[in-house]
Structures are given as C-alpha cells and as structure tokens.
Amino acid sequence: DRAENIFNDILKQDQNNTSAIQYLLDIYQQQRDWQSAINMALLLRKQTLNKYTTSIAHYYCELTVIAKEKNDYSEALFFIKQALKYQENNLRANLIYADLCLLNGQIKKGLNIYFV
Numbered sequence: 095d096r097a098e099n100i101f102n103d104i105l106k107q108d109q110n111n112t113s114a115i116q117y118l119l120d121i122y123q124q125q126r127d128w129q130s131a132i133n134m135a136l137l138l139r140k141q142t143l144n145k146y147t148t149s150i151a152h153y154y155c156e157l158t159v160i161a162k163e164k165n166d167y168s169e170a171l172f173f174i175k176q177a178l179k180y181q182e183n184n185l186r187a188n189l190i191y192a193d194l195c196l197l198n199g200q201i202k203k204g205l206n207i208y209f210v
Contacts, residue, residue, distance in 0.1 A: 097121060112141055128153045128160075151181035158190055170194055 098121050104114040119134035132153045135146040154177035161170035171194055177187040188207055195204030 109137075110141065112138065115141075126156070128156045147180050148184070151177040151184045151187055154180070155184075155186050155190055158187075158194075162190075162194070167194065167198060171198075 098118065101114040101118045101121070104111050105118070108114070115134050115137050119131055119138065122128075122131040122134060132150055135150045135153065139146040139150065154173050158170045158173040158177065161167075161173055174187060174191045174194060177184060178191065181187065192204045192207035195201075195207060
C-alpha cells in the first residue's frame with residue numbers, strides 16, 4: 095500500500111511518468127486488481143503504440159473468469175467482449191467466449207468460435 099501511494103502521488107504530479115505507471119501496473123498485477131491493471135496498461139499503451147494490447151486482453155480475461163465464477167454471465171460477457179476488442183485473435187479470450195456462448199445456450203455460435 096505504501097509503494098502504491100507513493101507512485102500514485104508521483105502520477106498526480108506527472109501523469110506521463112512511465113516508470114510510476116509501470117510500477118503501479120506491477121503492483122496491481124501482484125494484487126490481482128485487474129481493473130486497476132487495465133487502467134495502467136491503457137496509459138502505457140498510449141505511450142508505447144499499442145504494446146500493452148495483449149496484457150489488456152489478459153486482464154479482461156481475468157475479470158471474465160471472476161464474473162463467471164460468480165455466475166454473473168452478463169458481466170462475464172461484457173468483459174470478454176472487451177478482451178476481444180483489444181485483441182480479437184487472442185486464443186484464451188476466444189475459448190472463454192465460446193464457453194460462455196455454450197453456457198448461455200448459444201451452441202452454434204460457441205461451436206463456430208471453437209472451430210474458426
């Protein structure tokens with residue numbers, strides 16, 4: 095928490111401080127705070143010309159899994175669509191999306207995702 099506060103204070107003074115953003119991203123990954131990790135990765139993505147696209151998709155997959163475990167399929171569907179928005183060919187995101195379709199009775203759609 096202390097390191098997080100320090101780096102957040104640095105960001106308040108300089109919103110483009112790449113080092114502070116990267117350290118916060120690392121902290122949020124360790125804490126499994128996926129939404130905060132997404133926020134930091136989005137900031138880094140702007141500075142690095144889409145370098146963090148795969149990471150953002152991964153974090154959304156993590157949020158999808160959490161929503162799915164809570165049986166919140168509408169939230170899971172929202173998160174997986176976000177993952178695919180950032181990286182449409184992401185294997186993990188597509189497999190999760192296919193599973194969600196099958197769970198929601200969209201058999202044809204789910205199978206099409208698996209086999210395309």
